[in-house]
Structure formats: structure tokens, C-alpha cells
Amino acid sequence: MKTCGNMKKITLFFLLGLSLLFAFPIFSHADLIKLGCDYRYWYPFTYEEKGKAKGMHVDIVRKALESLGYQIEIVSLPRKRCIISAQNGEIDGIISIAFHPELTKFLEFPQDVTQIKESSGRIMQIDHVVVTYIDNPYEFKGDIRSLPIPVRIPRGESLVADLGKIGLKVEEANSDKQNFGKLIRDKIGVVITSSMIAENMDLDPAFKGKFKINPTTLASESYHLAFSAKTRLTAAEKTYIWREIEKWRNDYVFMQQVYSQY
CATH class of the missing domain: 3.40.190.10 (Periplasmic binding protein-like II)
Structure with missing residues (x-):
């Protein structure tokens, strides 16, 4: 009887583990996510300082990705170089870019970007x-x-x-x-x-x-983290990243911390 009871407990924990496994997407964070950011001086949103990408938009994206367990590298590049790099799959995405129909040939934006004025997956409006x-x-x-x-x-x-x-x-x-x-x-x-x-x-x-x-x-305009069409990130991963950006953008305490730095 005792053995039967133990088996029931093991089965229960096994089923619970399966339910948790399928409740969340399976991500592999071993690979580095490489993002480009326009190096122009657009303070306080994005700018370059001592060769590093800085600004409110960078802070929000970094927080979202690190919260999901990703390792990230952000490179400051001229805007055209950012776009070409994304087009060629040299970077996984671009931080802080507004939607334009021409860009959809090689960049992916949140699904609601053309449906509402303020996209839910935006970094900032x-x-x-x-x-x-x-x-x-x-x-x-x-x-x-x-x-x-x-x-x-x-x-x-x-x-x-x-x-x-x-x-x-x-x-x-x-x-x-x-x-x-x-x-x-x-x-x-x-x-x-x-x-x-x-x-x-x-x-x-x-x-x-x-x-x-x-x-x-x-x-x-809504400014986004737009992903390269050639990134290895899955559709599910991109969706969860945009949702995480939305979460932190709506976090009052975090955003006050971001604003206070600039």
C-alpha cells in the first residue's frame, strides 16, 4: 500500500512537471543575441558613448532580454549599416526603429503594428x-x-x-x-x-x-525592437520578447529608474 502511495506521488509530480514544461516556451539561451542600434546622438532615447550603445530604449530592451535569460551584444552602427546587417542576417535585430512598409521586406515587427496607433510590443511611443x-x-x-x-x-x-x-x-x-x-x-x-x-x-x-x-x-510613432527575417529566433521567442518589453515598459518603478538616469 505504501509503495502504491509513493507511485501516485511520483506520477503526480511527473504530470505537474509536464504541465509546467508546456506552459512556457522552450528557449535555448546558449546562443548570443546580437542587436544593432543607430549610433546617432538621439539623447535620451539612443546614443553612443565610448563606443557603447546607451539610452532609454537600450535600457528597456536589455532589461527585457536579460529577464528572459538571454545573453546579448549590442553594437552601435550607422542606421543604413544596421539595416543592411539585419538584411544579411549579421545581427538578430535593430533597437529603436519605427515601422515603415519598405522595412518589412527584411525586418519583422509586432503583429499589431499596422492595426493600432500604439503597438503593444513597442519600446516607447x-x-x-x-x-x-x-x-x-x-x-x-x-x-x-x-x-x-x-x-x-x-x-x-x-x-x-x-x-x-x-x-x-x-x-x-x-x-x-x-x-x-x-x-x-x-x-x-x-x-x-x-x-x-x-x-x-x-x-x-x-x-x-x-x-x-x-x-x-x-x-x-511606435519605436520597436525589430527582428531580422534571417534571425534564428523562433516566432514564439520573438513574441515573448515583445511581451517582455511591454511588461517592463509598463512597470512604473522600473521606468522611473530609467527616466532618472537621463
């Missing part, structure tokens, strides 16, 4: 605003075609292609600071940047009180 010189009477009211030229924007933004298609003269720079410097110097045109960066620039003595932020948002 970023609002782009129009900034003008303080004495410029122009007010942006939603008509992109009305933007005064030149339109200055950080290099590599997906908005560049859309602005160029409607015939606007676009000037790209490696940093927002360069764009603000040109705006203050020339007193014409606009700067397209994130609302957070614009507000931070107003704290810089070189720019404070010399520009105005138009209240109407130009665009709001």
Missing part, C-alpha cells in the same frame, strides 16, 4: 513636434505641406521619406542639437523632433527662449 524660431509667426495646424523649409530632422527617421515624397526640402543631421543650432542661426524653416527633446533643449542656455514648440503634434 514618441510624439514628433514642429519647432520654429521664436519670432517666426508660422503655426503648424496639421497640414504637413505647409511646413516652412528647410525641414530639419534627425538622420534616419522614417518621416524623412514621407516628407520627401510631398516635395519638402529636408535637411538631416546626426543630432538634434545640430538642428537647433541651425534653426537659431538661420531663423527660418523648422525642426522636427520629439516633444521630450524639445523640452530638454529649452533648458540649454544656448537655446532657451529662442524657439517655440507648436502644440499640434506632427506625428506619433
Whole structure:
């Protein structure tokens, strides 16, 4: 009778183990996940410091992957090099890239990226605003075609292609600071940047009180960890990584820690 009871316990533990095994995806974290990140100075979201990728977006992705047990390597590369590397399967994905239909030829985004304004698998949602010189009477009211030229924007933004298609003269720079410097110097045109960066620039003595932020948002974009179509990661792994990013993005305490660093 005692032996029978022990067998029942063993069977129970065996079944419990099986249920736990199938409740979670089976990942192999022995392989390194290699990610690329645009090396442009897009503080506080992404930037390079002493050869290393830094920024809020990098912190969120790193936290999500390490929480799932992955080993990761992040390399800072020019945006075009990032895209080519992903296209060739040299890296597993790109940190902080907005969706564009052309990119889907070789990059994979969360499934809901075209269905809702704010993708659930995004790293962060970023609002782009129009900034003008303080004495410029122009007010942006939603008509992109009305933007005064030149339109200055950080290099590599997906908005560049859309602005160029409607015939606007676009000037790209490696940093927002360069764009603000040109705006203050020339007193014409606009700067397209994130609302957070614009507000931070107003704290810089070189720019404070010399520009105005138009209240109407130009665009709001979800920035993602997009995976190379040639990565060895399975569909299940990619889904769980995006869910983990969502989890940490919605973690109030963690995000306060991230914000406090920048």
C-alpha cells in the first residue's frame, strides 16, 4: 500500500512537471543575441558613448532580454549599416526603429503594428513636434505641406521619406542639437523632433527662449525592437520578447529608474 502511495506521488509530480514544461516556451539561451542600434546622438532615447550603445530604449530592451535569460551584444552602427546587417542576417535585430512598409521586406515587427496607433510590443511611443524660431509667426495646424523649409530632422527617421515624397526640402543631421543650432542661426524653416527633446533643449542656455514648440503634434510613432527575417529566433521567442518589453515598459518603478538616469 505504501509503495502504491509513493507511485501516485511520483506520477503526480511527473504530470505537474509536464504541465509546467508546456506552459512556457522552450528557449535555448546558449546562443548570443546580437542587436544593432543607430549610433546617432538621439539623447535620451539612443546614443553612443565610448563606443557603447546607451539610452532609454537600450535600457528597456536589455532589461527585457536579460529577464528572459538571454545573453546579448549590442553594437552601435550607422542606421543604413544596421539595416543592411539585419538584411544579411549579421545581427538578430535593430533597437529603436519605427515601422515603415519598405522595412518589412527584411525586418519583422509586432503583429499589431499596422492595426493600432500604439503597438503593444513597442519600446516607447514618441510624439514628433514642429519647432520654429521664436519670432517666426508660422503655426503648424496639421497640414504637413505647409511646413516652412528647410525641414530639419534627425538622420534616419522614417518621416524623412514621407516628407520627401510631398516635395519638402529636408535637411538631416546626426543630432538634434545640430538642428537647433541651425534653426537659431538661420531663423527660418523648422525642426522636427520629439516633444521630450524639445523640452530638454529649452533648458540649454544656448537655446532657451529662442524657439517655440507648436502644440499640434506632427506625428506619433511606435519605436520597436525589430527582428531580422534571417534571425534564428523562433516566432514564439520573438513574441515573448515583445511581451517582455511591454511588461517592463509598463512597470512604473522600473521606468522611473530609467527616466532618472537621463
